[in-house]
Amino acid sequence: MTDTSLDEVDRAILRALQEDARHHTNAEISERVDVSATTVGKRIAALEEQGVIQGYRTEIDYEVAGYPLLVLFICTAPIADRERLLRETFDFDGVVNVRELMTGVNNVHILVAGTATDEITRIAHQIDELGFNVNDEILLRNEYNEPSAHFEPGVADE
Amino acid sequence: MTDTSLDEVDRAILRALQEDARHHTNAEISERVDVSATTVGKRIAALEEQGVIQGYRTEIDYEVAGYPLLVLFICTAPIADRERLLRETFDFDGVVNVRELMTGVNNVHILVAGTATDEITRIAHQIDELGFNVNDEILLRNEYNEPSAHFEPGVADE
Amino acid sequence: MTDTSLDEVDRAILRALQEDARHHTNAEISERVDVSATTVGKRIAALEEQGVIQGYRTEIDYEVAGYPLLVLFICTAPIADRERLLRETFDFDGVVNVRELMTGVNNVHILVAGTATDEITRIAHQIDELGFNVNDEILLRNEYNEPSAHFEPGVADE
Amino acid sequence: MTDTSLDEVDRAILRALQEDARHHTNAEISERVDVSATTVGKRIAALEEQGVIQGYRTEIDYEVAGYPLLVLFICTAPIADRERLLRETFDFDGVVNVRELMTGVNNVHILVAGTATDEITRIAHQIDELGFNVNDEILLRNEYNEPSAHFEPGVADE
């Protein structure tokens, strides 16, 4: 892992992109950060290439979109099969997000959006057949993704 | 909650935005979905207004960005104080994502990115002082956010 | 508790009532059990008076009736307050069934039917404020209430 | 699932049937709800056909009826076999009620009434041999089934 040194400009750009990755154009970010739009574009390209930026994601309110049931499956993947299992989870309809945790039990969190309990049960079958142990299924009430404080002005100086 | 009926055009647009919310411009989506760029713009505005689209988020690889420790705090918020506590968690440096679950115990998952164990410990203190019970702290190895199958062509017809 | 000796006629009547408490009239049961309808009526009255029969309940499919979320709250009531708490749970909108278990933890199961997660959350608040500890909230997929084997012909002879 | 819109008359009828499914005749409900007995009969038939009403059940006090031990078996059914297992549980003498929960562990609650601990042990053997994991066996102290608030006058207007 080559460490990436982010300067104040990088951080301000990341901050702007965290707030709104679509409507904050290079031109708008340029004004805010006080460098040229070309520099903003180059910096963003560099951050993408270094892997600091992994992608730009649209946050969906699945309930409003017609998928009122958001269920978090707390699963255990056998350590030896974990990587193979994780690659295949996105093949299932309904899977929205997957987290892999460094522990032996309850080490995979799979978030699923569906229309009704029958659909959730069908996905539970798929997850089970793939090789996970499903230990808990919990309704998600809300998820919050506000911009974090990491790239706020001043924080870099600490 | 007014139910939102998404047609095939809406779904195709959502799909394109899930894949890349920044580089997929209205013009590019227009070609892909085969409606005019103006229509794409109007539809996106409508989806934003209805609340189907909650925002556009930049995914950061915190490890590459210099925050190698990603820790998931599994907390219990007393039901009566849960909403107040949740509003305040984003005031802490390092909090990246918060999930609120419909259960009495382990009902809040707080994801934190930090540089070293001392920093994680300091955030644990803040979370504890705010009123959460911290039941577990688990290292996150990976998080996956690929576009879900919900808006794939054909899925709407089921 | 005065023990109640049920004879074969009592058991056959109970069996018929378990199968259908409304459409199995005294006349119909009379044919099936081979005693007069008057006797059926007298026996039922006696069974009600002795407390063997506690009531006649209509089973609702809450999902079809417009309450798609059936949630089982697994709660702990402090032993000293348990009886008072139990009396008050039916004051909450949405409570369908309550079970009191002989153990110190997870000793009350409250079944709730609601229209959406917001409503379930509101009931969770009420249950919490009343004094229960809510330890788990689990979606109910199905409940089965077929006539049990206790009053089948022949079982009484064992 | 076709959604069923219940009007005030339907709700009042359901309320009456929840209170007493046997002694509340169509005629009595007619007076209470202020529509003709024929209408009550038609409405009930429609509610039965739509599946809102699943049946009419007689509540037995098993302790008074000579079965003093009411035990709740908390079981785990392997997800893949759950449906087959559930169909067969009512073949066992003593099973009174079965609940299927949407979670991977402790996902089936089986309520059993018996005369003595030997009988409960015999049923535990049957449940175990069928393929369930029995994780807990808890004495039930009481079960409450009062009419819920769902169909109370005024609640429908909310």
Add this chain to the structure above:
Amino acid sequence: MTDTSLDEVDRAILRALQEDARHHTNAEISERVDVSATTVGKRIAALEEQGVIQGYRTEIDYEVAGYPLLVLFICTAPIADRERLLRETFDFDGVVNVRELMTGVNNVHILVAGTATDEITRIAHQIDELGFNVNDEILLRNEYNEPSAHFEPGVADE
């Protein structure tokens, strides 16, 4: 199981025997209970034959006797094998008492007295090889067996 009706004389005899099964001779009990020693003998014989009295046990302080480690093994016996396993546990050196509980997990408590941790480990191996799952091993600090209140004068009248 034929129910046994114990009268006041039986209860007083049981009380005396609970206090001291060896030094309370029939003659001494006779004085205390105010019936003849012959009657005491006949009553005791009857209580033994009915199975109310299972035996007369000497309580050993194993720590004083040279076995300072008293360890309670909390085990799970598979339901299907439980009876066979229980019969064989007393073949192991060191087993002092076994309790069989009506639950699926942690359903057998085995109390073992030994001289040193190596000996306890050897017995753990034997218990494991026999087919139990050993879930916990806890040091016993004290066990109390005072005469219970069941046969105290006056209690029978309740």
Add this chain to the structure above:
Amino acid sequence: MTDTSLDEVDRAILRALQEDARHHTNAEISERVDVSATTVGKRIAALEEQGVIQGYRTEIDYEVAGYPLLVLFICTAPIADRERLLRETFDFDGVVNVRELMTGVNNVHILVAGTATDEITRIAHQIDELGFNVNDEILLRNEYNEPSAHFEPGVADE
């Protein structure tokens, strides 16, 4: 604690007393062990004085005696209050045996015999009010107290 060295005669006497503390008189043990009855008496007195023998207990089959419900309460006593709490548990009607375990949670096992669930519930109230946390209440199916192998011939030589 003064260590007690038991010789072969002591062990053989203990073995005989473990088998039957009442019917194995000094004379009978004398024949078996091949020392005089006077010696047996002296040895037993010494073992009592040293505290190796704590008492002679009559084992009751509470189910046959009219107390069909044997319930093991798994409790937590706060460490600071444990000794006081333990002294008072035998004041409750129904308590048969108490075990104190060296752990912070589930550190007291209280065995209770009762006639019906109401009585068990009443005792649960008393245990709770005294200051214990009752974590589980489990039905006891059987308890086995055969003579242990500690004092079998040959074992002492190991």
Add this chain to the structure above:
Amino acid sequence: MTDTSLDEVDRAILRALQEDARHHTNAEISERVDVSATTVGKRIAALEEQGVIQGYRTEIDYEVAGYPLLVLFICTAPIADRERLLRETFDFDGVVNVRELMTGVNNVHILVAGTATDEITRIAHQIDELGFNVNDEILLRNEYNEPSAHFEPGVADE
């Protein structure tokens, strides 16, 4: 935290000191590592100053030394008080090692060596009174501290 770059000489010295901190004199290490004894001394002084070396500890077999009971207390320290509590644990007789873990529950492991169960119970009281929650007390069978592979020749080159 200033990062410390260890070269091959440092690593070989650490390896030698891990194997035997007392009998491996500077002279002996000098031969093994092929630098002068003076250099060995200077390097060790530097490693001590940088904090790489925290101290030189004598491993005691407490069982042989007359303390046969080694008990691991699994405790929860309230996050807010953790640091104060940890400072005070070494004031208790018998504490041998303390580990502080980054989690909310079971976050302090205290290892205690004692002569008998009474002594362990006394220490449990002290730990409890100080403010820890003692959740488990487990007998330690063995602890292994062989030199780790970190400073083996060749490992540094990876």
Add this chain to the structure above:
Amino acid sequence: MTDTSLDEVDRAILRALQEDARHHTNAEISERVDVSATTVGKRIAALEEQGVIQGYRTEIDYEVAGYPLLVLFICTAPIADRERLLRETFDFDGVVNVRELMTGVNNVHILVAGTATDEITRIAHQIDELGFNVNDEILLRNEYNEPSAHFEPGVADE
């Protein structure tokens, strides 16, 4: 196990060696304990031979040494394979300390030091493949090894 009687001189020597096994030479200990350096040497040799002293270990601050992740693996070793598994754990790079506990579950604690989460994951794979069940992986914040009170002056007299 032959019991070892430690006198005041032995205890004082052990105390000095616990404080600093390297810099406290025989000569320095001789002054402190007030016996000749030759006697100190002889006593230490005897304590080593008896097994009271198991070795002299250098305490490394792995974080300073370039291994910032210290993770405690809480594992279950099947009782039958435990000894074989334990022998092999030190073959893995990164293992620093292993504890074997007398319980059936979570009976082995393996402490690992590594540079990054990928390395910790690789070691988790090795531990899993060897045959352990990894139940938890917890970050270690600190470990404390101050000299214990066992050999303090005066303590031996108790």
